[in-house]
Amino acid sequence: MTVRVRIAPSPTGDPHVGTAYIGLINYAFAKKNGGKFVLRIEDTDQTRCTPESAKAIYDSLKWLGLCYDEGPMHDGMGGGDRGPYIQSERVKAGIYQKFADKLLEQGDAYYCFCTARDLDAMRKRQQANNEPIMYNRRCRGGSLAEARERAAKGEAFVIRMKTPLEGEFVYKDRLRKQPTVKGWKEIDDQVLLKSDGWPTYHLAAVVDDHLMGITHVIRAEEWLNSLPKHIWLNEHLGFTAPEYVHVGLLRNADKSKISKRKNPTSLLWYQKQGYLPEALLNFLALLGHSHPDGQEKFTLAEMCSFFDLDRINVAGPVFDMAKLRHLQGQYFRDLSPERMKAEVYRAIDSKFDALLPLVKERMVFGGDFVWQSEPFYADSVTLHAEDLLPKGLDKTQAKHLLEETQQAFKRYVAGDGAVWDAPSLEAFVRKFIEDRTAPGALPDATPEVQSEAALWSPKSLFMLLRVAATGKRESPPLFDTLAQIGQAKVIERLGLAQQKLR
RNA sequence: GCUCCCAUCGUCUAGAGGCCUAGGACACCAGAUUUUCAUUCUGGCGACACGAGUUCGAAUCUCGUUGGGAGUACCA
Incomplete structure (x- = not known):
């Protein structure tokens, strides 16, 4: 076989790093065994x-080198005689309806007319009573003929599977020590x-895995x-089930399932x-x-040869991310001069159009772009403590200003509808200064803080922010600069500036 | 809540009863090389979650506890 x-x-949305992970495992397993790797x-x-999202999946797989043998035709990949490989097209061919009907005829499935409201109320009740949350099977007993009549009259319905009411389900996943045992009543x-x-x-996955001749379903x-x-x-559709194998889920640093809030998950982002x-x-x-020998750096082809599902x-x-970064460095430094050049140009190009209008005012030669735009590309900036002390400010005062401004930015970013562009930032910061300096703005503050309020001038704060954000005393207009650097880096650099003033 | 899954350094992992005073990699710290930084090299820190069993012997087997995770949708 x-x-x-x-x-x-x-x-849905951007192509996910989890897809790449599961894709890699499946790909390696297929290649190791001389099999086929299918995309559905x-x-x-x-x-x-969305179709755009599907296209992004094809492109991402191609980018990674996980070219599928069968699947939607795209960029030299795909094809195959078990298609179509897009389920919406299969829906239109009536494939799933046919199998649902079969189950209905066999008495293994039934029409359910419960509304979303019904189900919602039911769930709430179960929650309140600490009961397991599941459908109460109200429609399960109805006769098929009667149900078909109701459906024919236009009443909305779904079709549910008629799960066994008793007995146990047992399945041994080859990667798990113990067989999975579950009571059917659960x-x-x-x-x-x-x-x-x-x-x-x-329904769709089981039907398609069968129709597509899938032998092993390796999934999360x-x-x-x-x-x-x-x-x-x-079983009830009369199929020989593929072998199901479940691998671990990628995690965030806090061990929860990987999510875009806590980790970049979009393959587009990495690209x-x-x-x-x-x-x-x-x-x-x-x-x-x-x-098997502990080697840590290897190619896809090498992986395919030593991969072992067990x-x-x-x-x-x-x-x-730290380890990824390390590997990235290893691979990057091994690049041929041609490819490295292409990567460098690509990196510059990614921001070039946005930056040039800002930087060009101070340019005399083309090469000036390189050093003048440095803070916009750099991962971090080097700060000099003395540059962080505008006229009339001492260390403690400058540090306070940075700290409060950083907090203000954090609140701003967290707020609803916050826009991180130059005009919005300028309005926000000016308003912030005004609030700080208005007479009686801080009635409860200590005299020390009161006297500090006098230091909140645009002139000194702007210079402070400029230096903190760019590491330089000269830069394009402050708010354009902050906008381009981006909220995360600005807030981070404001923090680093405070450390520098300790 | 209910059901299921998992458990070796901070992180990724090696380890399938004696080879384990637990090996490697990332991160971190220190030193060497480098005008600096990075790279590279050397060294250091650092884990078998806990408790009972089984066994002459357990990181490895069993049970319990604890901890973490997932599922609980007319989403996949």
């Missing part, structure tokens, strides 16, 4: 999926077909809980930042799996 594996991302687009949520009568007639993930742990449903569906695909892939390859560690690894 030839190995056939798949990744089945949902095209799971766009059955009509409200969230398992919900999952919706299979939504009221718009489109399938949910559960978050699916482990719905495994019984998927096995059940395979834009200048991360090399080889480096990112190599880094991902180190998570949950390792080279050596995967299912504890969810933390995505450690």
Whole structure:
């Protein structure tokens, strides 16, 4: 039997680093076993999926070098005779409806007419009573003929699976020590077909994995809980189930499932930042799996040759940006002069158009751009304490001003509808100064602070901010500069300036 | 709440009963090289969550506790 594996991302938002991770594992497993790596687009949520997002997935996989053997045709990848590989197209071909009907006929599924309101109320009740939260199966007993009549009259419905009411589900995942055992009564009568007639993930994935001849479903742990449903569906649809294997979830530094709030998750971001695909892939390859000899730097092809599914560690690894950065450096320095040049130009180009109008006022020669725009590209700036002391300020005072301004920026950024552009920033900072210096603005303040208020002049604060943000006493207009540097870096550099004044 | 999963240095991991006074990598600290910085090299810090068993012997097996995570949608 030839190995056939798949990744089945949902095209919502930016392509996700988790897709790359699971993709890498599947890809390596396929190649190691001389099998096929399939891409299927799971766009059955009509409200969230977009074609642009699907395209970004193809491009990202291509960028990483995880070229799929079968899938939507794109840029030399894809094709195959088990298509279409986009579920929305399969919906239109009536594929899922057919299998839902089969279950209905067999008495393994039923029409459910409960409304969202009903379900909501039910859930609230269960929550209040500390009961497990699941559908109460109210519609389960109804006759099929009667239900079909109601449906024909235009009443909204979904189709649910008729989960066994008793007994146990047992499945041994090859990566887990113990078999998964679950009482069927804990398992919900999952919706299979939504009221718009489109399938949910559960039905669509099981049907397509079968139709596409998938032999191994290697996916993230978050699916482990719905495994019984998927096995059940395979059985009742008369399919030979693929082997299901669940690997650990990528984590934030706090061990929670990786999320864009706490970690960059968009592959587009890594690409834009200048991360090399080889480096990112190599880094991902180190998570949950390792080279048998402890080697840490290797190519995709090498990984494919030593990859061993059974050596995967299912504890969810933390995505450690520091280590990624290290590998990126290793790969970058190994680049050929041509490729390195291309990377450098690309990095400059990424901000060039936005920066040139600001910087050009002080330029005499083309080369001046390089040093004058340095603070905008640099990861960090070098500060000199003496530059941070505008006329008339001492260390403590300057530090206070920086501290308070930094706090103000933080509040500003956290606020609703905060716009980080030059006019907004200027308005904000001027208002901030005004509030600080208005007579009686701080009635409860100590005399010390009161006297400090006199120092809040635009002139000294602006210079302070300029130096803190850029490390230089000369720069393009302050607010344009702050806007271009970006909120995160500005706030960070304001903090570093305070440390410098200690 | 309920169900399920997981558990070696701060992080990624090696380790499938004696080779473990637990190895490597990142980070961190110190030193060498470098005019500086970075690179590179050397050294240091640093973990088997806890408690019972099984065994002559346990990081490795079993059970419990604790901790962390996931799921609980007409999202995937």
